[in-house]
Amino acid sequence: MTNPYSNACDEALLDRYLDGDLSADEKARMEAHLEGCRQCRRQVAAIAAFSQDLRDRVQQATDSVDFMALEKQVLNKALRQRRSRGGLSTFIGSLKYTIPAAATAGLLLFFAYSNYMPKTAPVPSAIINSFTGSMSSVMIFETPETRQTILWYNEDTNTESEQDAV
Amino acid sequence: MSKTIQNRIVHDEELVFQLQRGDEWAFQLLVRRFRKKIFSIAFGITLNVEESQDIVQEVFLQVYRTIGNFRGDASLSTWLHRITVNRCLNWKRRWVRRFKWPHVSTDSTDGQPAAEPESDLPTPETRVVSAQTRQQIDNALKMLPDQARTVFVFRELDGLSYEEIADATGIKLGTVRSRLFHARRRLKEILQPLVEEEEK
Structure with missing residues (x-):
């Protein structure tokens, strides 16, 4: 445990140090502790090196991607999505008027038939x-x-x- | 964040407004602005180039479909992060179901990974890993629980603050600290033999 006040190792504080989350006073004490603690120094170095390797690894992967082609694919798919949604919404929109109109026509025919047809x-x-x-x-x-x-x-x-x- | 298109600076707030109006150039600007960032987060979590590209596409298409629901309670960037994380974790679950991929439960925060089952099937990683260092990084990250890895990737790759990570992942601030702490502790354990080997 790296407590800057007791100069003993404090893992949680070391974690905050790695995140740059310490006050100026805490940071100064932590750095003083690190000078005298090989174990904590090695931990900081290992995590920092790993983080850097990870960033390099991601950068390498990012460099291998053709983002213009990816962008084009996304835009094409979005456009297709829009068209299909447009077609569907037009169909649904037309149903909005067709169904009530058909129902009204049906009712009118029914009443006309029952009222005006000669009864035998x-x-x-x-x-x-x-x-x-x-x-x-x-x-x-x-x-x-x-x-x-x-x-x-x-x-x-x-x-x-x-x-x-x- | 802002960027120019057609010689004009467009801030995220305006971009959202234009997207909600259905402007296609705004969608293109969104893709161009965030594509690399989303890819790097997706890759940090999945460690797979092809799948990360698919995730990037899925994220943008989801945004395209649901931008009307975006109320602006969080920033556009946070919203994108949240969608990306969900997509990545869904991707991981898909692989687990399909190939019984080495998987650490998302509920586990004690950093104890499950034993890796042996399989002859190619994993998503083995298709892209070649160098020893890359493999070491991938193996170390794989041994972290999903949620801890996500938090670690946000912190180390994107430099997000604890608050921003909490917003993006939908967890409490204390949980972010705790997961980050456990992720680093686990990484130290994993990296310890490598460090000792290098010192010999």
Whole structure:
């Protein structure tokens, strides 16, 4: 630990020294400590050298990049993005008016049809079947809405037949 | 920060205003002004030239898409730093998923890296590393936890203050100091054998 007041090593303070975060007084004391402490000196030198190597390494990598080509790529992609967004927003924008217009037209057609179309009377449209028996007659016919069945009963019952049945 | 285009000085505030209006020359100026800075941060974190170029593109395209949401609470530069960091960390996660790349948890701040699994697959680094020094730097940086490395790169490459790093990474000031402290402590441990070797 490099405490400038006690002249002992203080790792945290050494860290702040590396960041240039010490007051003038703290810095002077730290430098005095470093003169007499080989271990701290080596640590400062190692970190400083590493930082410099890192900066050189990044600079080397930066020099290897064609930034004009990179810029061109970015601009082209941005332009494409803008165009596709423009197309999509135009389509969405057109939907904003088309959908309500279509819905309104649909509603108008519906009301016009239900109000102005002539209503058909529920008359029979076809007789499906009919037969006449001794006691009753049956007629089945259709209207546009339903299928109806009508029964007629013969009131003059045949007594002989009834007696035969008993 | 300001720069000239068409013989005119444009400050960052005006640049943002022009970008929000959709001016294309403003976007070009933004790219030209920040491309190297973003690349160097991306490279410091990823240690890969190709991926860093992709990250630069992604950052600018994200800015292009979302500039309308930029309210100016932070500076343009801080906002760009923040997007870059997020992109870099996402990139790292992608590689971890794809190749089980040697990875130190972002939650880990004790500086203890995970053991490197052996793999025959080419890592992003091995494609660009050639010299011994470069390899030593890359290896040392790789052994730092992601967040500690990010803070270290901002401090050493960009010379950002603790406050600026806190803004760019979205962490507290005390956490910035702590991560920087742990990053340097870990680097000292890593570099110690190399220093001793050189002294022999």
